[in-house]
Amino acid sequence: MLGNASESSIHSSHAVSEIQLGSISKRTMDVYVPDHYRVLGVAVAADGAAIKDAYRKLSRVYHPDRHGGSSRATSCFQYISSANTELSDPVKRLNYDRTLLLRDPLRMVDDPRADRALDVLDLVVKRLKRRPDALPGAVRGRDLRVRHTVDFALAAVGGVALVRVNYDSVCGTCLGQGSTQPERNPVCHVCQGRGSVKHGLRRQPQECGFCGGRGAVLLIYCQTCTGRGIAAISRVIGVQVPARTQSGAVLRARGVGEQPTLGVQPGDLVVEIAVAPHPVLTAEGHDLVVRLPITWLQALTGGSVQVPTLEGLERLTLPAELAGHREIRVANRGLPMADGKRGALRVVVVVDCPLQLSRGQIATIEDWQATVAKASWPLVAEYEANLLALSEPVLPSELAPVDAMRSP
Numbered sequence: 001m002l003g004n005a006s007e008s009s010i011h012s013s014h015a016v017s018e019i020q021l022g023s024i025s026k027r028t029m030d031v032y033v034p035d036h037y038r039v040l041g042v043a044v045a046a047d048g049a050a051i052k053d054a055y056r057k058l059s060r061v062y063h064p065d066r067h068g069g070s071s072r073a074t075s076c077f078q079y080i081s082s083a084n085t086e087l088s089d090p091v092k093r094l095n096y097d098r099t100l101l102l103r104d105p106l107r108m109v110d111d112p113r114a115d116r117a118l119d120v121l122d123l124v125v126k127r128l129k130r131r132p133d134a135l136p137g138a139v140r141g142r143d144l145r146v147r148h149t150v151d152f153a154l155a156a157v158g159g160v161a162l163v164r165v166n167y168d169s170v171c172g173t174c175l176g177q178g179s180t181q182p183e184r185n186p187v188c189h190v191c192q193g194r195g196s197v198k199h200g201l202r203r204q205p206q207e208c209g210f211c212g213g214r215g216a217v218l219l220i221y222c223q224t225c226t227g228r229g230i231a232a233i234s235r236v237i238g239v240q241v242p243a244r245t246q247s248g249a250v251l252r253a254r255g256v257g258e259q260p261t262l263g264v265q266p267g268d269l270v271v272e273i274a275v276a277p278h279p280v281l282t283a284e285g286h287d288l289v290v291r292l293p294i295t296w297l298q299a300l301t302g303g304s305v306q307v308p309t310l311e312g313l314e315r316l317t318l319p320a321e322l323a324g325h326r327e328i329r330v331a332n333r334g335l336p337m338a339d340g341k342r343g344a345l346r347v348v349v350v351v352d353c354p355l356q357l358s359r360g361q362i363a364t365i366e367d368w369q370a371t372v373a374k375a376s377w378p379l380v381a382e383y384e385a386n387l388l389a390l391s392e393p394v395l396p397s398e399l400a401p402v403d404a405m406r407s408p
């Protein structure tokens with residue numbers, strides 16, 4: 001086990017920040033082991049004064065207060081502080097040197113470049129070319145999956161549904177570079193701008209944790225994405241909903257999903273549609289059905305009523321004397337069919353009965369009903385006629401003889 005408590009806390013925070021970045025790198029498997037001498041930019045043989053001097057100089061450059069809380073500057077500052085804590089205490093330094101010797105015996109041979117590392121830092125050199133982040137295997141961004149409820153009429157006749165989506169994608173301000181002025185950021189003195197450091201006996205290249213593998217330290221960072229190169233995006237997208245869409249249908253808008261870096265094909269937006277029920281209309285095949293309650297007087301005289309259609313409310317003229325279970329068909333107001341025709345709107349008329357009438361009102365109706373002949377109530381008259389037929393006794397003489405029925 002390497003290092004101590006402060007070192008391992010750096011390891012874990014580094015690992016977490018990589019996961020938050022949504023890095024698709026296999027390198028996230030490697031844990032960055034900071035080399036305290038490289039972090040401070042001093043030779044392995046440096047004396048206490050040189051370490052103190054390097055720490056003072058670097059902590060001025062990377063102090064988080066100077067960089068508006070930039071996460072990269074904060075992380076760098078933590079590395080520098082941790083390195084100083086380890087190397088400025090003689091006992092801790094001895095222990096650290098032992099672990100370094102075990103980990104990397106060649107490292108203890110003095111590195112001639114180390115003395116120049118601080119100069120590299122100060123130079124703020126050439127314009128940096130960012131290493132391509134698109135790694136083999138990451139050929140396409142992830143799809144976004146959302147559930148969206150559309151109203152009944154839109155699902156029936158089709159149209160555009162406005163779908164809000166929130167996702168992470170390459171930052172449009174810095175085009176994923178993390179900085180709009182990459183040339184002003186210092187070259188990383190730990191990895192000399194390479195983005196990786198060789199590590200261990202086998203000299204395995206490992207992503208430089210000091211600069212996050214960029215080769216430069218993002219001190220001047222993009223305000224939109226705070227240097228992550230990836231920004232939270234919230235958009236409203238118009239999704240074409242075809243006619244006759246039903247709940248559970250899945251629609252796909254190509255190229256609207258996540259795009260981790262430029263040059264990688266964005267994922268798709270996948271919308272699962274839920275259709276909200278209509279308050280009064282129901283679908284039966286290609287027909288729409290509405291139950292229309294009317295009063296006694298409307299049933300008697302007919303007249304104009306309002307009925308809902310997919311296009312909105314429409315006027316319908318009812319005929320007079322709407323007794324019984326009447327259904328009125330309005331052609332071409334139903335659901336669209338594949339051949340372009342439309343089903344019908346079926347208006348099922350229901351005669352309502354008033355409740356909570358006063359004694360006086362009921363007496364008036366009784367007086368009025370006494371004046372109406374029984375035959376004027378068509379359903380009642382029909383029902384009573386049927387009952388009468390049932391109640392008439394069947395005489396034995398009217399039954400056919402059983403034998404006669406059997407004979408050919």
Ligand SMILES: [Zn+2]
Binds near residue numbers: 173174222
């Ligand atoms: Zn940005």
Ligand SMILES: [Zn+2]
Binds near residue numbers: 209
């Ligand atoms: Zn670096």
